[in-house]
Amino acid sequence: MPLTRDDCTALDAADALAPLREQFELPDRVVYLDGNSLGALPRATAARVQRALRDEWGRGLIRSWNDAHWIDLPQRVGDKIARLVGAAPGELVVADSTSVNLYKVLSAALDLQRQRSPARRVVLSERSNFPTDLYIAQSLARDKGCELRLVEFDQLAGALDEQVAVLMLTHVNYRTGQLHDMAALTRHAHERGALTVWDLAHSAGAVPVDLNAAGADFAVGCGYKYLNGGPGAPAFVWVHRQHVPHFQQPLSGWMGHASPFQFSPEYRAADGIARYLCGTPPVLSMVALECGVDTLLAAEPLGGMAALRAKSLALTRLFRELVDQRCAGHGLHWVSPHNDALRGSQACLTRDGGSDGGAYAIVQALIERGVIGDYRAGESGSPDILRFGFTPLYLCHVDVWDAVEQLHAVLDGDIWRDARFSRRAAVT
Numbered sequence: 001m002p003l004t005r006d007d008c009t010a011l012d013a014a015d016a017l018a019p020l021r022e023q024f025e026l027p028d029r030v031v032y033l034d035g036n037s038l039g040a041l042p043r044a045t046a047a048r049v050q051r052a053l054r055d056e057w058g059r060g061l062i063r064s065w066n067d068a069h070w071i072d073l074p075q076r077v078g079d080k081i082a083r084l085v086g087a088a089p090g091e092l093v094v095a096d097s098t099s100v101n102l103y104k105v106l107s108a109a110l111d112l113q114r115q116r117s118p119a120r121r122v123v124l125s126e127r128s129n130f131p132t133d134l135y136i137a138q139s140l141a142r143d144k145g146c147e148l149r150l151v152e153f154d155q156l157a158g159a160l161d162e163q164v165a166v167l168m169l170t171h172v173n174y175r176t177g178q179l180h181d182m183a184a185l186t187r188h189a190h191e192r193g194a195l196t197v198w199d200l201a202h203s204a205g206a207v208p209v210d211l212n213a214a215g216a217d218f219a220v221g222c223g224y225k226y227l228n229g230g231p232g233a234p235a236f237v238w239v240h241r242q243h244v245p246h247f248q249q250p251l252s253g254w255m256g257h258a259s260p261f262q263f264s265p266e267y268r269a270a271d272g273i274a275r276y277l278c279g280t281p282p283v284l285s286m287v288a289l290e291c292g293v294d295t296l297l298a299a300e301p302l303g304g305m306a307a308l309r310a311k312s313l314a315l316t317r318l319f320r321e322l323v324d325q326r327c328a329g330h331g332l333h334w335v336s337p338h339n340d341a342l343r344g345s346q347a348c349l350t351r352d353g354g355s356d357g358g359a360y361a362i363v364q365a366l367i368e369r370g371v372i373g374d375y376r377a378g379e380s381g382s383p384d385i386l387r388f389g390f391t392p393l394y395l396c397h398v399d400v401w402d403a404v405e406q407l408h409a410v411l412d413g414d415i416w417r418d419a420r421f422s423r424r425a426a427v428t
Contacts, residue, residue, distance in 0.1 A: 036389030039228030086210030172344030228292030
């Protein structure tokens, strides 16, 4: 029998994670399917940032670096994120942006390989990796006399030859939602003599990650997507404990110094992951990020990341089933994998017609109707993508039903053809 909205309401009533939705400020009559770009606002964040402004900064002034423990924020929030990605306490710190942290770890990995195997001069990555990762790799390859080599998803394992120094991948592909097998690829890379660098921007807080169990070498991640840290939230960096003592990262700022408040003119790297710090931590952003991470840790008594992953898969499966049921005949095709084990926490479609298929206009029409997803332009002749992220902390099954009903209305009524949804209108 076809699913009904009442069926979705019953699923929500049986959902043990449903109360976690109350942690967030969500606009009325909006279905938010873009948490893979920017997470929703936790209810606790505004008051926490206000306290940091009014009390800690306003009254405590500089004393708050100690009295309010500002100086400990990179490690304290880092230890909380570590619980979500399979890292031990003291192994992960919050600092800078994902791009800057990627520069640090990729540079360190290439230097380590230069010491071990000077002939290895290739950074291997996926052709559709997130562009900033490729730009950082291009910059380092140019500066260090290396080569960035790009292949398709299914060519990665075969491309790990004796020239590859580092395999650099985003765990979940930002365009398709396809999930890499971190443990298998890391193991294969190590067997071929390569190190691994993982970008967790689209997986930390959305899918279970176990960096230590996978034997990964380096990882970075984003604070403003599934970690709900707010726009431009600081990122994080992790390095396997076996690598930390053997080099220092290239951005040797004062917070990564062994004794930053001795103000020595000579740099001496701190022990452990603290050496991956660089400049002064952005306190207001970090306290907001801590609130976001706490929303995920609130799921630990309910099964933690495993339970969130199960709900995420249930939501994306429901979305697929309802789209197939309600939007058949409108030229939609699935880009995200059918197989649960290969899919992150998003569902992506294309539409017949390529760049003329209306993907951009369809997303804009949905946004006007209260369903916020996003759009990614096609690359090298590939179709444009309609992209929908599913954050199990605050989405429910009825949200999925309502989103698909609006998608059906937009497609069935040709609403997306309205001139106000064209890219030309958006530009002008």
